[in-house]
Amino acid sequence: MKRVRAWMLRLAGVFSNQQRQREMAEEIESHVEMHTEDNLRSGMNREQARRDAILKLGGVESTKQAYRERNTLPFVETFVQDLRFAIRQHTKNPGFTFTAVLMLALGMGVSVAIFGFVDAALLKPLPYRDPGRLVNVTERVALIPRARLSYLDYLDWKKLNTVFSSMDVFTEDGIALSTSTGTELVAGTRVSDGFFRTLGVTPALGRDFYPGEDSPSAAPVVMLSYSTWQKRFAGRRDVIGQAVTLSEVAATIIGVLPQDFQFAPTGQAEFWTTLRASGSCEGRRSCHNLDGIARLKDAVTVQAALADATTIARQLELQYPDTNQGQGASVLALSEMIVGGVRPILLVLLGGAGLLLLIACLNVASLLLVRSESRKREMAVRGALGASRGRLILQFITEGLVLIAGGSLLGLAFAEWAMQLLARLIPADMLAEMPYLQGFGINLHVLAFAGAIALLAAALFSITPALRLVMTEMRDGLAEGGRGSAGTLWRRFGANLVVVELAIAVVLLAGAGLLGKSFYRMLHIDLGFQPDHLATLQIAAPDSSYSKDDQAVALARQVVTRVSTLPGVTSVALGSVLPVSFNGNTTWIRFPDRPYHGEHNEVNERDVSSEYFTTLKARLLRGRYFTDPEDGSKPGVVVINQMLAKQYFPGQDPIGKKIVHYDLDPKSMREIIGVVDDIKEGPLDSEIWPAVYYPLNQAPNPYFTLVVRTSQAPQSLLPTLVSTIHQIDPNVGTSDEATMTQRINDSQTAYLHRSSAWLVGGFASLALLLGAVGLYGVIAYSVSQRTREIGVRMALGAQRGSVYRLILTEAGWLTAGGIAIGLGCSVATATLMGKLLFGVHAWDVSTLAAVVAVLAASALLASYVPAHRAASVNPLEALRAE
Amino acid sequence: MGEKTDVWQGTLALMILKTIETLGPLHGYGIARRIEQTSGNLISLNYGTLYPALLKLEQEGSIASEWGVSENNRKAKFYRLTRSGRKQLNQAAQDWEQTTAILARFLSPTEDLA
Numbered sequence: 004m005k006r007v008r009a010w011m012l013r014l015a016g017v018f019s020n021q022q023r024q025r026e027m028a029e030e031i032e033s034h035v036e037m038h039t040e041d042n043l044r045s046g047m048n049r050e051q052a053r054r055d056a057i058l059k060l061g062g063v064e065s066t067k068q069a070y071r072e073r074n075t076l077p078f079v080e081t082f083v084q085d086l087r088f089a090i091r092q093h094t095k096n097p098g099f100t101f102t103a104v105l106m107l108a109l110g111m112g113v114s115v116a117i118f119g120f121v122d123a124a125l126l127k128p129l130p131y132r133d134p135g136r137l138v139n140v141t142e143r144v145a146l147i148p149r150a151r152l153s154y155l156d157y158l159d160w161k162k163l164n165t166v167f168s169s170m171d172v173f174t175e176d177g178i179a180l181s182t183s184t185g186t187e188l189v190a191g192t193r194v195s196d197g198f199f200r201t202l203g204v205t206p207a208l209g210r211d212f213y214p215g216e217d218s219p220s221a222a223p224v225v226m227l228s229y230s231t232w233q234k235r236f237a238g239r240r241d242v243i244g245q246a247v248t249l250s251e252v253a254a255t256i257i258g259v260l261p262q263d264f265q266f267a268p269t270g271q272a273e274f275w276t277t278l279r280a281s282g283s284c285e286g287r288r289s290c291h292n293l294d295g296i297a298r299l300k301d302a303v304t305v306q307a308a309l310a311d312a313t314t315i316a317r318q319l320e321l322q323y324p325d326t327n328q329g330q331g332a333s334v335l336a337l338s339e340m341i342v343g344g345v346r347p348i349l350l351v352l353l354g355g356a357g358l359l360l361l362i363a364c365l366n367v368a369s370l371l372l373v374r375s376e377s378r379k380r381e382m383a384v385r386g387a388l389g390a391s392r393g394r395l396i397l398q399f400i401t402e403g404l405v406l407i408a409g410g411s412l413l414g415l416a417f418a419e420w421a422m423q424l425l426a427r428l429i430p431a432d433m434l435a436e437m438p439y440l441q442g443f444g445i446n447l448h449v450l451a452f453a454g455a456i457a458l459l460a461a462a463l464f465s466i467t468p469a470l471r472l473v474m475t476e477m478r479d480g481l482a483e484g485g486r487g488s489a490g491t492l493w494r495r496f497g498a499n500l501v502v503v504e505l506a507i508a509v510v511l512l513a514g515a516g517l518l519g520k521s522f523y524r525m526l527h528i529d530l531g532f533q534p535d536h537l538a539t540l541q542i543a544a545p546d547s548s549y550s551k552d553d554q555a556v557a558l559a560r561q562v563v564t565r566v567s568t569l570p571g572v573t574s575v576a577l578g579s580v581l582p583v584s585f586n587g588n589t590t591w592i593r594f595p596d597r598p599y600h601g602e603h604n605e606v607n608e609r610d611v612s613s614e615y616f617t618t619l620k621a622r623l624l625r626g627r628y629f630t631d632p633e634d635g636s637k638p639g640v641v642v643i644n645q646m647l648a649k650q651y652f653p654g655q656d657p658i659g660k661k662i663v664h665y666d667l668d669p670k671s672m673r674e675i676i677g678v679v680d681d682i683k684e685g686p687l688d689s690e691i692w693p694a695v696y697y698p699l700n701q702a703p704n705p706y707f708t709l710v711v712r713t714s715q716a717p718q719s720l721l722p723t724l725v726s727t728i729h730q731i732d733p734n735v736g737t738s739d740e741a742t743m744t745q746r747i748n749d750s751q752t753a754y755l756h757r758s759s760a761w762l763v764g765g766f767a768s769l770a771l772l773l774g775a776v777g778l779y780g781v782i783a784y785s786v787s788q789r790t791r792e793i794g795v796r797m798a799l800g801a802q803r804g805s806v807y808r809l810i811l812t813e814a815g816w817l818t819a820g821g822i823a824i825g826l827g828c829s830v831a832t833a834t835l836m837g838k839l840l841f842g843v844h845a846w847d848v849s850t851l852a853a854v855v856a857v858l859a860a861s862a863l864l865a866s867y868v869p870a871h872r873a874a875s876v877n878p879l880e881a882l883r884a885e
Numbered sequence: 886m887g888e889k890t891d892v893w894q895g896t897l898a899l900m901i902l903k904t905i906e907t908l909g910p911l912h913g914y915g916i917a918r919r920i921e922q923t924s925g926n927l928i929s930l931n932y933g934t935l936y937p938a939l940l941k942l943e944q945e946g947s948i949a950s951e952w953g954v955s956e957n958n959r960k961a962k963f964y965r966l967t968r969s970g971r972k973q974l975n976q977a978a979q980d981w982e983q984t985t986a987i988l989a990r991f992l993s994p995t996e997d998l999a
Binding site for chain 2: 005006008009012013026027029030031033034036037038040041059060061062065066069070072073074
């Protein structure tokens, strides 16, 4: 206890030392005076008396020294001294300090900000109980690695598996909700009764679904998402037990989900209802509309679960060959399903930010090295005056720490700002699909990361100048008298740092170039239609009035007629699924005139109105499109895409051929009347699948999408479209009004590619800037060290041209080295990015050539300035300066 | 005058405390002189070593200091014993007596150890 007290006081003494020192001096002085007086009284003369007093004391200064050491903690005091000295050094050199701190802050800020995203998406566990044991369970077919489950298959899997402690399913559900502004379509999710128990989520209010409440006979119940509870029900606690009408069904509200609940696969769902399997789809084993989650039993691995699920799928294949042939199983970690898509991009961004940080650190290290060269004399003098080598190294370390502390604080502030900015740049819809990003920012993980970076940088900055001290004899510093050529250590080591910097800049530039080119390619791929001037709107008519075929057809015709009269509208069409959304909603076809072995010929099925292809401006390759009168009363017809023609009718004319549903349902017999050029149905980077386009009038549906081509800006038409539909029938729900270009540009694929291209582009520009600054620093320093040499050369008759050549050659070698190493590394890195590249190779020559040109030009610019200075050296002055 | 001994490690603090206890609040010079006198001038005390020792005792809370005026009207820092210092002194004195007693037994030639 006493000891602790003493330590605390001593630590405090470090900072209040001066006051103590004064008191100490006074106390010693009074001691000496008293002793002197006593000595005088005993008969000594004045001089003798004082001398004896001081002698007896053992010297005034050494007493003070002993007292000081006792008063403070010597090593802390040394550190504080070094700190003061370091800060003084740095403030004396504001240019250097500003540059170094700024570079560090930049590198640090960018890395920390990106790490914030990586932490939120990849490191932070999902907010469920024991999330590592949760898996995504689905079927698997040749074309789709994660195909959905059919309801009957799900029941069998749930019953037969031995690896899951529980298994549940969910599926998106569009809900028509009557609101003050007409019928609105809102997102919902239907789940099996144990869904939340499997996740390990308990409601914030009310209760969870009871077992059996997902059966068709159970009373309809619903749970609200927290934000819906707040937004639509004003957060009232008495909503529990109330009824709410969802798509014409009265459901009882039984619970509210926790505020922090998130489920990325159906991110925006407002209402969570039970499955209540019904309708035509869930009665058929061939209709796959469910996605599965399950909790692994203890000690069961994902692989073991997959093996078990595959066995069950195999059994079902044998048992139900018609529907289940080729239906395998997929089991993967739930986190993989949720964040697997963004992982490669985030890792690339983190890598890019890390490289930028590395450049910044190397730049600062090389600046420090230059400074330590120019402080050779100072160090030599201090060494000669008795400073130990350790003490001098400590001084360098302290100076590095001061820079890092400044850089880190500024960097953290910058990171916080950058994170907020980046988060704001993510569109709201996209953010809803990535709920794991909610509430991310600077947290303990991020701080720890920043701390680790700071430590590494501290190590780097302490080692570089300290190395200089260790490797050179201090007295050389004195003997050389500060003149002469650049130190050998600098030549061997410092200059090479800049080669590494330039190489990294090449890697980042190449990465940015490739990503940018990928993005450009992606936006300019042939979609098979013209996306400009198209307005789109989702429409859902209530089943009660439109479930009969003729009702749905009548509604569709009315919508087309009414919308066609709107000003500026040139063409109106309806379709079941918009292009550039997803591959899926497939059907299995077969050819009645060919042998059949139960294989599933999986093709995209799209139900479209007669004007669909002309409205999209798709290209008809053969035959004709269907007409509006071709409805259920006329013979069945179909338009196929070119991929289907190529794949199933190679070398034949498909026009006039018949296709039929795999179960030979006579109603599904269709004659091929046209072949349309491939339309991109899936995301921008997806493959073209074979597709069939059925006339909407022969497959009517109360849910469809309106596509309108206009002569004006399509954006301005959107509100009119919504009100026109509500004029036809206020009970018809609408949602997702957007132009086609908006849809494409805001699609996740486009967004991820765009943002990664821009971010890596930003990193690359900064890297180029830092690399050029680094090169400039190296060449400028080299010139300053060689001023005398250049003076001598010029005095001996060297021309200015040859001086330019001398300096530019030096810069040229460094640049060439950087480019060569960088090119090698960038091809390797780009190969790692493989998945993110679209339509370009890792070794894309034009991109790499452009990178080389840009870097070479910047390097030339950076080294021209010091070369010019060298060439303007006045030989007389250069020599006189000695 | 015989050989003078140096101050044994750890005994200086005890001497300081005892001196202050006996004489009441006292300045450093006074303490130094008193220690020398009490030892019958057998101890060669380097006065300078007294001050770090005083500071240590003060940091540990055994003594407290205060500026005052000396008998010769000179400004000086006076040290006084705190309650905790008094306790420490009693404890140390006891320990010391015990130690010396034990040592005395060992060193006395006539004592029968059996």
